[in-house]
Amino acid sequence: MANCSRARSLLSLMAIRSGASASSPLRQFCSSAALSKFGNVGFIGLGMMGSRMVNNLIKARYRVAVHDINYDVMKMFADRGVPTRETPFEIAESSDVVITMLPSSSHVFDVYTGKNGLLHGGNFLRPWLLIDSSTIDPQTSRKLSAIVSNCTLKGKKDDQRSPVMLDAPVSGGVLAAECGTLTFMVGGLEEAYLEAKQLLLSMGKNTIYCGGTANGSAAKICNNLAMAVSMLGVSEALALGQSLGITASTLTRVFNSSSARCWSSDTYNPVPGVMDCVPSSRNYEGGFASKLMAKDLSLAAASAKEVDLKCPLTFQAQEIYLELCKEGHEAKDFSSVFRHYYGGSDE
Secondary structure, X not given: OXXXXXXXXXXXXXXXXXXXXXXXXXXXXXXXXXXXXXXXXXXXXXOOOHHHHHHHHHHOOOEEEEEOXXXXXXXXXXXXXXXXXXOHHHHHHOOOEEEEOOOOHHHHHHHHHOOOXXXXXXXXEOOOEEEEOOOOOHHHHHHHHHHHHOOEEXXXXXXXXXXXXXXXXXXXXXXXXXXXXXXXXXXXXXXXXXXXXXXXXXXXXXXXXXXXXXXHHHHHHHHHHHXXXXXXXXXXXXXXXXXXXXXXXXXHHHHHOOOOOOHHHHOXXXXXXXXXXXXXXXXXXXXXXXXXXXXXXXXXXXXXXXXXXXXXXXXXXXXXXXXXXXXXXXXXXHHHHHHHOXXXXXX
16 A cells, blocks of 8 residues: 555645545545554444454454443453453543444444543544444444544644544345455545545455545445345245245255346245255344334435435335334344235245
């Protein structure tokens, strides 16, 4: 990777061409002494995804400190010799880079701005880079990025600089988090993305730069919207096929050899008995919970309303998954819609 002086020259040229001022985020980011240096990594959120992401960071020999509100999981990491911190603020005070992996927009906002949050210290921050890998609405991503960009890095006596935030949600689920094969969809300053790429690839196999702030969050909710609609379409067609006397295995072979082929048919088939090693083969346990799909569809629906875009499939899919959750199937994988909504049969 280019050294800082070369990067500084490149960004100066970019700033001139774009009309950026000397105090622009581009210049501030490039001038940071922490450029290309990860040092201590703080990780907040040790759930099904976050705990596995941390394991891969440790395997990659990063120095990691962790925090979660679940003291049992904190103790598990502490027993392995991983440093733990009592609050997000303590993570910020001891980290050069902070990664968050949390359930919802409200959780992320609270970890940043709440009591003893990352920003508890006021306008001064030690971390030069903050990465949020949670699936949240683009509006919250933009708001937090703006707050972070108005902070000042600690330890800068002359020509003080601002920290940078990336929104970097993931795709791949728990298995990919465990195997280190996640795909990161990243929004924010491109130079920050390039510096963070090595860190992200210690937890995944793909990184895709999606553009400016909140574009990573937007990409994730669009991806999950398409995934939900695809699963509903495949489940509906398979259930109809069963009712018409066609076995799901036969119809799946038809789909996968023709124009209906998709991830929901050839990789994540929702019919128990058709495919091994997928949630449908283990009573829909594990995988991506229906309550999480309902949450993501709610984010997509809210975003559609905000931009006044007609998205009838978004709202229909949201209603179906909310109904699934109300009927007590919120913890089941989202492919369970085949059994619990459409009434499909095992193969």
